[in-house]
Amino acid sequence: MSAPALEWLCDLSERTPRVTSIGNRSLLVENYHGIREFTAERIALDTRCGCVEVCGSGLTLSQVRRDALVIEGSIRDVKLPCAEAEHES
Amino acid sequence: MNRDIRLRVEGSLLEKLIQRALREGARFARVRRAGPRAILVDADERSAAILQKLCERFWLDCRVLRRGGWAALADALRRRWTLAPGLALCALCCALFLSRVWxxxxxxxxxxxxxxxxxxxxxxxxxxxxxxxxxxxxxxxxxxxxxxxxxxxxxxxxxxxxxxxxxxxxxxxEVPAPKVYDLGYARDLVAARDGVVESVTVRSGHAAVQPGDTVRAGQLLIRGEEDLTKEETTPVGALGEVTARCWYEGRAEGALAETRLRRTGAARVESALRLLGFSLPLQECESFASEQVETQLLPVGGLFLPLEICRRAHYETAPVRVEADREQLKARLISLAEADARARLARDGVRWELAEMWTDAEVEGNTLRVRAVYEITTDIAVTRDALN
The missing domain is CATH 3.10.20.310 (membrane protein fhac)
Structure with a gap:
């Protein structure tokens, strides 16, 4: 069995953060650990890999659960620390 | 996840509070910033209770801004406890009202x-x-x-x-029983009035006219006989309808000009003092050859003494010829002539259908004569007995 075929299993076991964007109005964040900062312009979420930052305007949290939430509003920028770390390495 | 309750939480480190509530099993439908130190949270009743308990524990200000759903309904019912009995009473009244015939x-x-x-x-x-x-x-x-x-x-x-x-x-x-004819009773059908025959329907007997014929009142229409052989006939009661076109006229006339008396302006006044049947002339005058008189009674003795002055004003009049408005007169005469024609139709008591209607007018001397003609189609076949 090839390595890419087992990636979904890796996601499950390691609880890697997953960010799904629907246009620029809605962003689903799964597997987050906590809310570091929450304002109408910036939302920062703690994840296993680091901090996921979402910038925009009129940002709100909806469908807030312990492991997933949806960020709504006019989303301008999303920063993913894991990707940055990979790029830096 | 419903959003029955909206809470406003004020304080610092609100992100931590949210995180703590999530860890304790709360879920939020929506979280919004309402200021640098305030958030608005929409949550169900259970999650709101968790959040309120945490706020109480950490000395944070937490207020319920809106309450909806079943909890709100229960609250509203508790506040207006008379509503349910009122509704029940209303339903009872409706049931009582609707159970009767009005x-x-x-x-x-x-x-x-x-x-x-x-x-x-x-x-x-x-x-x-x-x-x-x-x-x-x-x-x-x-x-x-x-x-x-x-x-x-x-x-x-x-x-x-x-x-x-x-x-x-x-x-x-019940439908009234139709008129029963004795077929053995010999009789003919004749025309009830003048007209032009349009159609002939014979159910018994022989037709004596055909469409297009002009008939006069009393003329034979359907002969009451049947052929037994080529030479021999037997008398029967004639049955059938003869539809003919007939005319009914209504007339009206009116004067084009009339003479009216008009006051010339000359006037004379006479007056007399009257008490019961006695009269004392105060002022006398002569009458005009043609005049109009107006009488005024002026009480002078009050309520208990019937003393009064009778004042008579004589106005001289002269005859003046006044022309009538011809169009107005004509319209009025047309409506009168039509009413006259309809009255004649009603008087004859026939079933008719209007084929055509027209009016004409003529002036003869000082008189305007208007004639309204109703052209109708009707069954003109009647027995001789009915005609007489």
Missing amino acids: LVDVSFTGPSAALGDERAIRACLEENGVAVGMPASRVDAELLQSELLAEAGDYSFVGVRCQGVRLLVEASP
Whole structure:
């Protein structure tokens, strides 16, 4: 069995953060650990890999659960620390 | 996840508070920033309770801004406890109202609906105990139908239905028996009035006219005989219809100019003092050859003394010729002539259909004469007995 075929299993076991964007109005964040900062312009979420930052305007949290939430509003920028770390390495 | 309750939480480190509530099992439908130190949280009742408990523990200000769903309904009902009994009372009143008959309608159907006697039906209903306000459960529709059929007159059908608060009685009066002709009784059909024959329908006998013929009143239309053989005939009662075009005239006339008396302006006044039957002239004058007189009574003695001054004003008049408005007069005469023609039609009592109608007017001297003609089609065949 090839390595890419087992990636979904890796996601499950390691609880890697997953960010799904629907246009620029809605962003689903799964597997987050906590809310570091929450304002109408910036939302920062703690994840296993680091901090996921979402910038925009009129940002709100909806469908807030312990492991997933949806960020709504006019989303301008999303920063993913894991990707940055990979790029830096 | 519903959003029954909206909370406003004020304080610092609100992100931590949210995280703590999530760890304790809360879920939030929506979280919004309401200021640098405030958030608005929409949550269900359980999650709101968790959040409120945490706020209480950490000395944070937490207020309920809006409450919806079943909890809000329960709260509203607790606040307005009279609502439920009121609704129940209203429902009871509605049930009481709707369980009674408040309207009794009588309608007639069928070809002889005009022959129905509503008063007789209502009288019969009253005799059977039907009245406005009676309980609908006491209305026995079948029994009422039977009673009405037996007592209320000649009806071929009577239906009684209870529709909510309305009792509907539908009755179909009996169709009057058609006139029966004795075929063995020999008689002819003749024209009831002058006209031009349009169609001839013979059910018994021989036609004596054909479409297009002009007939006079009393002229033979259908001869009452049947052929037994080529040479031999037998008398029968003639039956059939002869539709003809007939004319009915109505007339009216009016004067184009009339003479009226108009005051010339000259006036004379006489007066007299009157008490009961006695009269004392105060001022006298002569009458005009043509005049109008106006009398005024002026009481001078008060209520208990019938003393009065009778003042008579004489106005001289002269005859003046006044021309009538010809168009107005004509319109008025046309309507009068039409009414006259319709009255003649009604007087003859025939069933007719209007084929055409026209009016004409003529001036003769000082008189405007208007004639309205109704051209109708009607059955003109009648027996000689009916003609006489």
